Amino acid sequence: MHLSGPLSGKWTVTSLGLLSILSTVFTPAVAVKEHDFKKCHQSGFCSRNRAFADHALAASSWQSPYTILPESGAFKDGQYQATILKTINDQGETVRLPITISFLESGTGRVTVDEEKRQKGEIELRHNSKARKERYNEAEKWVIVGGLGLDKKAKVESQDKTQLTVKYGPSSNFEAIIKFSPFSIDFKRDGISQIKFNDQGLLNIEHWRPKIEKAPEPEPEKKEGEETTEGEQKEEEKKEEPQGVDESTLWEETFGGNTDSKPRGPESIGLDISFVGFEHVFGIPSHASSLSLKQTRGGEGNYEEPYRLYNADVFEYILDSPMTLYGAIPFMQAHRKGSSVGVFWLNAAETWVDVVKAKDSKNPLALGLGSKTTTRTHWMSESGLLDVFVFLGPTPKDVVTKYAELTGTTTMPQEFALGYHQCRWNYVSDEDVKDVDRKMDKFKMPYDVIWLDIEYTDEKKYFTWDQHSFKDPIGMGEQLANHGRQLVTIIDPHIKNVDNYPVVAELKSKELAVKNKEGSIFEGWCWPGSSHWIDAFNPKAREWWASLFKYTSFKGTRENTWIWNDMNEPSVFNGPEVTMPKDNLHDGNWEHRDVHNLNGMTFNNATFHALKSRKPGELRRPFVLTRAFFAGSQRIGAMWTGDNMAEWGHLKASFPMVLSQGISGYPFSGADVGGFFGNPDKDLLTRWYQAGIFYPFFRGHAHIDARRREPYLMGEPYNTIIAAALRLRYSLLPSWYTAFHQAHVDGTPIIKPxxxxxxxxxxxxxxxxxxxxxxxxxxxxxxxxxxxxxxxxxxxxxxxxxxxxxxxxxxxxxxxxxxxxxxxxxxxxxxxxxxxxxxxxxxxxxxxxxxxxxxxxxxxxxxxxxxxxxxxxxxxxxxxxxxxxxxxxxxxxxxxxxxxxxxxxxxxxxxxxxxxxxxxxxxxxxxxxxxxxxxxxxxxxxxxxxxxxxxxxxxxxxxxxxxxxxxxxxxxxxxxxxxxxxxxxxxxxxx
Missing domain, CATH: 2.60.40.1180 (Golgi alpha-mannosidase II)
Known part of the structure; x- marks a missing residue:
């Protein structure tokens, strides 16, 4: 959900001062403002990597400056380890980058490149910061749950001073040809190239360097009264343009009035990955785009911008766009007749992906008979390791199953979670909830769950109830239980910063909140006004979080109460791009920039495990919905596509989005039926219900300013038509549940393209x-x-x-x-x-x-x-x-x-x-x-x-x-x- 309309209708304002602050931070929303979110040229590392690519691809004699030292390499038990030398200038200075290439029992390949640990003396050259002085290397512990056993049968097929060839895979029909100078890898199946790394020479690892303060250049003297001509002005501007690498965003970057300090300086990674002979690539959700990804370097029907993966609160999102949305799964697949392959880019930092398709000069599959299209992708992340998994198929099921071995499969949901969910922002009281419950029965419309948005709380304080509107939450829950139904309440990661609120008092006293760059508790703005954010990366914070959900703590909840985690990108209304500053600090002094796309999953994970411990001996499967997600979030619960609109275009776009989630290992997904923003007419709402019965997660939802649109309010013949659609969903629940079980076993999508x-x-x-x-x-x-x-x-x-x-x-x-x-x-x-x-x-x-x-x-x-x-x-x-x-x-x-x-x-x-x-x-x-x-x-x-x-x-x-x-x-x-x-x-x- 997101702010829209007059502020006075959405906020509990305790003082005119707070209202004044909020009104200066927010303006009424009518549609997503693209200028509030970065384009590639406004993101320093994306701009630099794209410029690097432009230079490399334009230069006829370009050669990648990355070379493996052959004498540093060693192959043992299915793993090759060596050192890459990056030449950084004409004087021959180099940077050492350890590389590990692992061949796993499943037939999956893994390539990891790090940077040699920085010496203490080097660290002291940097301006003071509490941030860790190494590349973030803990994404694996959050994302990977298995499948890392090494293929000890993998063997070196051949080796000389120029390259190394390794045979691997269950049938030994996979091979990796590792070229030393310049470094590249050609992954083949049955002797045919499928995926190539650094084929175009776009590998770019921004190494650590000390910041050199430049003295300002003296202004040229001018005679009194002399004016600068337009030509002289342009010449001066040209002189001021950075030569080579644009250093203007290396140590500090400003966007939208917010400044991002970069205490570690530049540390982005970039790599070109070519899918040889493949015209279609899929995945990398979430984007409001087609299932088969479009090109991103312009041209008719293409995008100008790369696909962006940076979890953000993008309300009323636009369609047919590579613009970032609420979640990110950096898993891409390529398919053609007879072959399916994929890559998983394990990096939780902001990531951009360019996609370009071009005809090959010859057909790699048929010895020159015609030509095939190759899709060349360029992956760019702001920080962290270069860590990429390679799946060589050959079928779509093989690719998805091997990915699921690594990141896990969808959690086995409770059966009620596959029924219909009725939600709006907000049901105004417990009597309102009970009335909706009764009327769904009166009109013979089945449903399983009714939801409460933020207005059920006492002035946006989570784990509380509004004592005027929700006087008897236990009685409300009991009526629902007697009808075989459930209740979901929203709990977001921002905790209201106010006196006499025990939850925020404990968050502060126990030091369990996210910190700012100075190491003090971070304060930002969200629904409650001034707020602090739980740091779910901290195991002590997760333990404390679990204690808040116990029935004795969260009074008013009972066995049929479940949880909705919203705004967990995290959404910070007064933050850069409506999210958290990148130089904030998490547990272990990792910067937020390193873990941003993981943040929502860690919070969702904390809530999931909290629900498993509400009562001793209550071993029930939790239900938790999340808006933000990353690879591995499928192990926790359901997701939805966020703040869509009551428009036909959004209905149509929902299926490519949900299908993309399914093939990317996260099949428990859906879109808000009817559209969150706006008022659908009766035809649109009816068609949306008929479509929504095919979402794995099936929920109707509406904005607080939208007219009431419970399905029984449509009148005839719409009521009868909607009821028939709902009953069709319910009659087929055994088959839906069977499909979920298959997804739980091996990652199979629930609805299949x-x-x-x-x-x-x-x-x-x-x-x-x-x-x-x-x-x-x-x-x-x-x-x-x-x-x-x-x-x-x-x-x-x-x-x-x-x-x-x-x-x-x-x-x-x-x-x-x-x-x-x-x-x-x-x-x-x-x-x-x-x-x-x-x-x-x-x-x-x-x-x-x-x-x-x-x-x-x-x-x-x-x-x-x-x-x-x-x-x-x-x-x-x-x-x-x-x-x-x-x-x-x-x-x-x-x-x-x-x-x-x-x-x-x-x-x-x-x-x-x-x-x-x-x-x-x-x-x-x-x-x-x-x-x-x-x-x-x-x-x-x-x-x-x-x-x-x-x-x-x-x-x-x-x-x-x-x-x-x-x-x-x-x-x-x-x-x-x-x-x-x-x-x-x-x-x-x-x-």
Whole structure:
């Protein structure tokens, strides 16, 4: 959320003085002001690195000044260590840069370059600062959770004075050719180049140097009355321009009235990474841009600016832009027919990425037959190590899975978190909350969670309640619990600096807050006015933070209360670019510039673990939503795309953004349904609900100035249409939960773009407005344009497709688009042949109340009529007992030839060896009640019943067969009263 409109409507002002200060800091917001955020030329290190690139690429004889000393190198147990010499001037002076190239068991490569530790005498040359005098090297401990085992089978294939070749990977089909002078690396798979480092010679590591104070040059004497001509003035300005490196921003930088002192001086890193033969690259969220990244060096349809990764509070963000947003994941993938690769740039500082595409002079894949496009990227970070992981695929799943091995997979959420969330800034009282809860029931609209924004607090003091508006939060929570629902309250990282507030008093006395460059507690401005920020990098701060969430401390909360972390970029209203000064200090005296993009994750992490310790013995999965994130945040909870607008363009842009999150390892994502800012008309809001049911995180949200827009307020026919969309989401929750489990296991995206599911189909690589849901075979393309009553769905294969609602066979052709009618009451949703997915069809008010309902299986038979399969994962949806084997994981197979439908354990585990807990015992009473076979074979025609076998017993189930219709509807059969226990093996025989 962000400030908008008159200040008097948003703030609790305790004095005219505070109001005066705030009014000078803020102005009403009507749209994001791009000039409030840096462009590359306004960011010293980005400007210098781009200029460095321009010089290198323009010079015909350019040679990178970085060389590995061959005699310094040693290879042992899958790791090569050496020293790079950087030549810094014509006199031959050099800087030593240790390099480590690691080859991991997973087949992932890692390249790390540091700078030799500075000597004490050198440090004393610098102007005084409490900041650490070394490159930040702790990102790994926050981000990496596994996958670092070295490949001890990796071996040196060849070596001479010019280069070293290492063979590695599970099949030894990967190789890295490390060239010594100038330094570069060529990563190959099966002998073909895939990724190259420093291929263009843009490696640039700004080494430590003492600051040399220059004496001001004397002014030239002029005779009395003599004026400087325009030409002389320009000549003087030219003389003053820095020659070579622009030193004007090396030790200090000013933007927007804020000055950033740089006690360590320049220490940026830059590297060009080429994806050889790849036209499409994806990832590096979050940006309001297309899924396939655009070029950034100008030209028609391209951007002028690099993609920026610098977590910031960018409200009402503009679309089709590389401008930074709330979170950053520096993970990029490249895909072409037959190959997928990727890189992960492990650096938490401000980062810019240029993307340029060019035709190669020859085809690297086919010995000169034509040409291929190569995408050349240029990565630039302000500080820290050069630390890059390389993934050589060959499939999209391989790349994403290997990345997940390093950074972790999405946390297994509570099942309620996959339902619908109802939020606005703000529900005005506990009675207001209870009224919304009752009306959602009255209008038969299911939901699981209602949210409270900052106004529930006592004058923006977190862990408190407004005693006038929220007199009985426990009673409010109890009503929600009785209806199977949850409450989420917002807790932000800024703590109000005011007397008689125990939380801020403890923050100060325990010295747990972020500090300014002098080492004193940092004070800035956010929703409460004067505020301090918890330093969640500090383990003592995290321990203290956990104590604040205990039920005995945060009074008014109960077992169905969860947390929303907003503004954690961090947002600082009077700070540079609406965030924290870069020269602030965190635990260990690391500068904020080093850890900025990690900051939101550390706060989110502190809250996640706090919720796990609210009460001894309460081992429940937490639910926490975050706005700011980094690589690894997927291990904690959900995210959303921030302060979007009630416009059709923002609805349309939400899907590339959510898809980008999913392929970047963070699939639990969504956008504010309806748009946060503004007032959507009824058509837009209805279409947004129909689209939002396909967000993995599904929440409606609105600004405090927006009109009330709870879905039941729309009137008919919109109420009925929205209710139907909500019920569709709820009926499919078993399949959504199964998809989340798959994401939890190996990082698989929950909604999947075409390039992920059909990587060999080049026509689908850039498509970002349609997707498959989990492994269901459900292909969705929401309506995201005004007045549209049809959509064109691109068909990626030769399989049969059925309309989800009518069972009509869709006339399709591989690689072509088919037009699907989509009037206001219709959601374009197809079923791909060959799949089985699970539903729960009894309408309920919340997912909690569906817990013991029976299941329906939907079988969409393949084009040849012989096959379909799918899976279902179930656990208690709340605890960590699934880690102890308390779950059901079934595989369903339809065999048209054998005329059977069977259910087997997906893992082949021996369930008898598992000691059943209370939940698993109760699941014996939950069955597969109904099976719908779409594209039913003729062997089911005329049958009145089929046999069911399970647990050594057999019985009959009735069949209702419907022949194919002239309207195009496929034959389908409904097998009723199957009564097969969902957790047991069963077999249905229709021979």
């Amino acid at each position: 075409m390039f992920y599911t059909h990587p060999s189909e080049e026509g689908g690589l850039a498509i970002d407005d349609q997707f498959f849901v989990g492994n269901t075979g459900l292909l969705a393309k929401p309506v995201t344009e005004q007045d549209k009553e049809s959509v064109d769905i691109w068909i990626p294969d030769n399989e049969v497709y059925y309309d989800y609602f009518t069972y009509n066979i869709i006339p399709t052709s591989k690689g072509k688009s088919v037009t699907i009618d989509a009037p206001m009451d219709k959601i374009p949703l197809l079923m791909q042949g060959g799949h089985i997915f699970a539903r729960r069809d009894i309408p309920r008010r919340s997912s909690t109340l569906m817990k013991w309902d029976d299941y329906t299986l939907v079988v969409s038979v393949s084009k040849d009529g012989k096959h379909a399969e799918g899976d279902l994962y179930v656990d208690d949806g709340d605890s960590y007992d699934f880690e102890k084997g308390q779950y059901i994981n079934r595989k369903f197979v339809f065999d048209g030839s054998a005329k059977t439908i069977v259910s087997i354990d997906a893992e082949g585990r021996e369930t008898k060896s598992i000691k059943e807990g209370e939940w698993l015992k109760k699941m014996h009473g939950v069955s597969v009640d109904k099976i719908i076979v779409v594209g039913a074979p003729a062997s089911l025609a005329g049958k009145k019943e089929v046999s069911v076998e399970s647990g050594g017993k057999s019985w009959s189930a009735s069949v209702e067969y419907n022949a194919a219709a002239s309207s195009g509807r496929a034959a389908f059969a409904v097998i009723k009263k199957v009564a097969a226990p969902v957790g047991a093996d069963f077999k249905i025989n229709f021979a």
